[in-house]
Amino acid sequence: MRRSLPIVTPSSSQRYDCHLCGACCRAGFAVVVTDEERERIRGQGWESEPEFRGRPLFIRQIGGQHILAQRDDGACLFLGEDQRCRIHAKFGAEGKPFACRPYPFIFLPMSGQMRVGLRFDCPSVAASRGRPLAQHHADLAALSPQAVPAAAAALPPPPFRPGIHLDWHDLFRVSAALDRIVAAESLDITRRVLAWADVAGVLGGVKMDGLEGRALSEFLDRVVGNRLKRLPDDPLERKPLSGFVPPLFRQAVGLYGRLDRVSDTRVSPAGKLLRAGQRLAYSLRLLAGSGRMPRVRPGLPQVPFRAVERSFGVPSPEAAEVLTRYYRVKLGSLGFFGRAFYGWGYLEGLGALLLTYPLILWYARLFAIGEGTDAISAETVQQAVRVVDRPRGVAVPLGLRTERARVRFLCDHENLTRLIIWYGS
Ligand code: SF4
Known part of the structure; x- marks a missing residue:
């Protein structure tokens, strides 16, 4: 198991909790999926649902990387009408590509610690709605080893x-x-x-x-x-x-x-x-x-x-x-x-x-x-x-x-x- 580095969040009054608005899933971000994640999502049986029939679930990018497919308006293919992720709703957070999970947090390894930043395109972050950042430390510590190898914190x-x-x-x-x-x-x-x-x-x-x-x-x-x-x-x-x-x-x-x-x-x-x-x-x-x-x-x-x-x-x-x-x-x-x-x-x-x-x-x-x-x-x-x-x-x-x-x-x-x-x- 990869070790987690000490989590350091900014000491401002910033708060956050997800309010399930779906804005991040409509923002057109490229969600990179690994081969293992592609296999897992294929195995979830989406092709048998009418709205997915005949639609590729992934897009292959120049360079060979695969990302989650998007609808013509830029929204994620898996975003449901209730603005929730359909993979998450059916299979839980572990069913989704890992790239979706830390959002809106950004892991920044440095000097033996994991500094954590935030993306302000998330409406809950911009409005500071939710719990203080310190209350997210346990979740962040659980996610960070998969997000960034601890060795990155030793780089100059x-x-x-x-x-x-x-x-x-x-x-x-x-x-x-x-x-x-x-x-x-x-x-x-x-x-x-x-x-x-x-x-x-x-x-x-x-x-x-x-x-x-x-x-x-x-x-x-x-x-x-x-x-x-x-x-x-x-x-x-x-x-x-x-x-x-x-x-x-x-x-x-x-x-x-x-x-x-x-x-x-x-x-x-x-x-x-x-x-x-x-x-x-x-x-x-x-x-x-x-x-x-x-x-x-x-x-x-x-x-x-x-x-x-x-x-x-x-x-x-x-x-x-x-x-x-x-x-x-x-x-x-x-x-x-x-x-x-x-x-x-x-x-x-x-x-x-x-x-x-x-x-x-x-x-x-x-x-x-x-x-x-x-x-x-x-x-x-x-x-x-x-x-x-x-x-x-x-x-x-x-x-x-x-x-x-x-x-x-x-x-x-x-x-x-x-x-x-x-x-x-
Ligand atoms: S944009 Fe922020 S509040 Fe909205 S669903 Fe994404 S993480 Fe949650």
Whole structure:
């Protein structure tokens, strides 16, 4: 039997329990099945049920892997009308492919422990509904050995920044220092994220010689302490976005909002051509930023681009609570770089995480306008977090070199600061 590593969940107020909404089964995730699981599911006799007759249960992907088949709308073939998994209903959790079972948890082995992150595309996670995470430890400990071999926890971390390596304990120190800023909830969220971006900027430029262990902790205490002291007086001056920033940011908006599904790969050549043409048209509209937001996924309000650009003020404490939880879970689990995020290094992954702040608030504005309100609420932020977190770490386009270059450009300190203030105030 494989040994379980100590489970470490983020120390935020985050809660979760599954409320059986079926959203994860409709999200178009590729559920990989092993040969043994394929045999087991075939043996469950689905082919004899009328709605499965003549339908393949699995799709073979390029590279030979098999995944669970999906319906044309991207939902899992096994999702029942009652929004429950039919395999689970008939054969229990053990009857399903293992890949379905940990969701929405993400196992992140490091330094002899199993850090656990969460996917915020799950509505119960976004709304923090259920038990505190500590109450899931026993279930997580039972699942984790099958999810990730314990040996993975002995692997060294990816670089802190190009050419600079820190050990896991030093990365824990950096994340804990950044978490201190995000957790300072008496201050508004936009100023907190600005301070976080500033400290990330300092870490990107400072000479790291000798900065490890205790010296690193003292350095971080000083930098974070000073930044927190100045934070209430930060002016939030909205400087217009200019140059390549608006078109490249809007393209990132489109990429994060896009819902790529496995069923997309099964369309006919003519359908593929049509889809490619549609994507090109969307991309050009996003670049131009005129007219209405194209419907890059079903259910998005089609709001004029212009309407999203006005000031909405700093998010209210209720809306800020959702964002605070989101960032504390990502920082606490270290689920924003390395194997959780396309193998990127620490600071590069941190940049992509910081960029989600203006992205989430862009979508929150879109949902608010779509609902006919002029304020961002906790609910609209939850909707936006669900959109923006869905592709992170799993959508192929976000891991491409072109996207890396875009993140680098938008996360240049001046550009990022302007984006945070523009959409965060
Ligand atoms: S999306 Fe979340 S709450 Fe809904 S069924 Fe999946 S795990 Fe449960």
